[in-house]
Amino acid sequence: MADPNNTRGAPPREVHIEKKKANWLAWILLGLGVLAALLALSRCNRHEEVAVAPTPTATSTTATPPVALKHVVLPGGTTVDLQPQTLNYDLQAFLASAAAAPRTFTFDKLNFDTASSTIRADDQPTLSALSQILAAYPKAVVRLVGYADARGSDVANVKLGTDRAAAVAKALTATGIDTKRIITASGGDANPVASNATAGGQFQNRRTELVVTSK
Numbered sequence: 001m002a003d004p005n006n007t008r009g010a011p012p013r014e015v016h017i018e019k020k021k022a023n024w025l026a027w028i029l030l031g032l033g034v035l036a037a038l039l040a041l042s043r044c045n046r047h048e049e050v051a052v053a054p055t056p057t058a059t060s061t062t063a064t065p066p067v068a069l070k071h072v073v074l075p076g077g078t079t080v081d082l083q084p085q086t087l088n089y090d091l092q093a094f095l096a097s098a099a100a101a102p103r104t105f106t107f108d109k110l111n112f113d114t115a116s117s118t119i120r121a122d123d124q125p126t127l128s129a130l131s132q133i134l135a136a137y138p139k140a141v142v143r144l145v146g147y148a149d150a151r152g153s154d155v156a157n158v159k160l161g162t163d164r165a166a167a168v169a170k171a172l173t174a175t176g177i178d179t180k181r182i183i184t185a186s187g188g189d190a191n192p193v194a195s196n197a198t199a200g201g202q203f204q205n206r207r208t209e210l211v212v213t214s215k
Contacts, residue, residue, distance in 0.1 A: 068083075069081040069082065069083050070082055070083070070084060070089070072089075072092060074092070074132065074133065074136035074137075075096075075136045075137065076136055078132060078135070078136055080092075080129050080132045080133065081129075082129060085108075086108045086109070086126075087105045087106065087107050087108050087110075087126070087130075087210065088126065088129045088130055088133060090105060091105050091130070091133055091210070091212070092133050094212065094215075095133065095136075095137040095140055095212070095215055096137075101212045101213055101214050101215050102211055102212060102213050102214075103211070103212045104209055104210070104211045105209065105210045105211070105212070106193065106207065106209050106210075107123075107126065107207060107208050107209070107210065108126075109122070109123050109126045110123045110126055110127070110168065110207065110208050111123070111203055111204065111206050111207050112160075112164055112206040112207075113206075114149075114151075114202075114206070115152070115160065117146075117160065117163035117164045117166070117167045118167065119167055119168070119171055127168065127171050127172065128175075130172065130210075131171075131172055131175040131176075131177060134172065134177050134181070135175075135176065135177065137215065138178075138181075139214070139215055140181065140212055140214070140215045141180075141181050141182075141183070141212070141213050141214045141215075142181065142182055142183070142210050142211060142212055142213065143182075143183040143184070143185060143210070143211040143213055144165040144168050144169055144182060144183070144184050144185070144208055144209070144210055144211075145161070145165055145184075145185045145186065145187045145208065145209045145210075145211065146160070146161035146162060146163065146164030146165035146166075146167075146168070146184070146185075146186050146187065146207075146208050147161050147164070147186075147187045147188070147189065147190070147191070147192075147205060147206065147207050147208070147209070148160040148161050148164075148188060148189050148205070148206060149189060149192075149196050149201075149202035149203075149205040149206050150189040150192065150196040150202075150205070151196070151202065152189075154188060154189070157188040157189040158186050158188040159186070160186075160188075160206075161185075161186030161187050161188050162184065162185075162186040164206075164208055165184035165185060165186060165208060166184050168208050169182045169184050183213070187209070189205070192205045193205060193207065
C-alpha cells in the first residue's frame with residue numbers, strides 16, 4: 001500500500017516544476033533580446049538620418065549681360081548707336097512708325113541735382129543722340145516738361161520745372177534744332193515717378209519728359 005507521505009514521488013514533481021520555470025525564463029530572455037535588438041536598430045537608423053547631409057542647392061552666378069547698342073540708320077543716312085529700352089531708342093522707333101501722336105516719353109538719363117537746372121555731364125550723350133533723331137525727323141514737334149521733387153514750395157518747384165525744361169530746349173536748339181519745334185512747360189512736383197521719401201526717389205523725380213505733339 002502506497003504511503004501518501006512517501007517522499008519517493010517528490011523528485012518528479014519538483015523536476016516538473018523546475019522545467020516550467022526554466023521555459024518561462026527562456027521566453028522572457030528571448031523577448032528582452034529582441035527588444036534590445038529593435039532599440040539598437042532604431043538608434044542606428046536615427047544616427048544615419050542625422051549624419052546624412054542635405055544636397056546643396058545649385059545657385060546661378062551668371063550675371064545678366066548688358067543690352068548691346070544697336071546701330072540705327074536714320075532718314076537721310078545719318079547713323080546713331082542707341083541702347084534698347086531707352087527714350088532715344090523708343091522715340092526713334094515711334095517717329096519711324098505710322099503710330100499717331102501724341103506720345104509721352106520719360107528720359108532714362110536726364111535728371112538734375114537738387115535745386116539745379118544745369119545739365120550734368122553724364123547726360124550730354126543722351127541729348128546729343130536726341131538732337132540727331134530730331135534732326136532726322138524735321139516734322140516732329142515736341143513739348144519738354146520739367147519736374148521737381150516734393151521738398152520745395154509749390155512756387156519754387158514750378159520754377160525749377162520751367163528752368164529744367166528750358167535748359168534741355170536750349171541744349172537742343174544749340175545743335176541746330178528749330179526753336180519753333182520745341183515747346184516747354186513745367187510739371188512742378190506733380191506726377192512723381194518714385195517715392196519722395198528717399199534720396200533715390202527724389203533724384204528720379206527731378207526729371208524731364210518729352211511729348212511728341214505732332215510728327
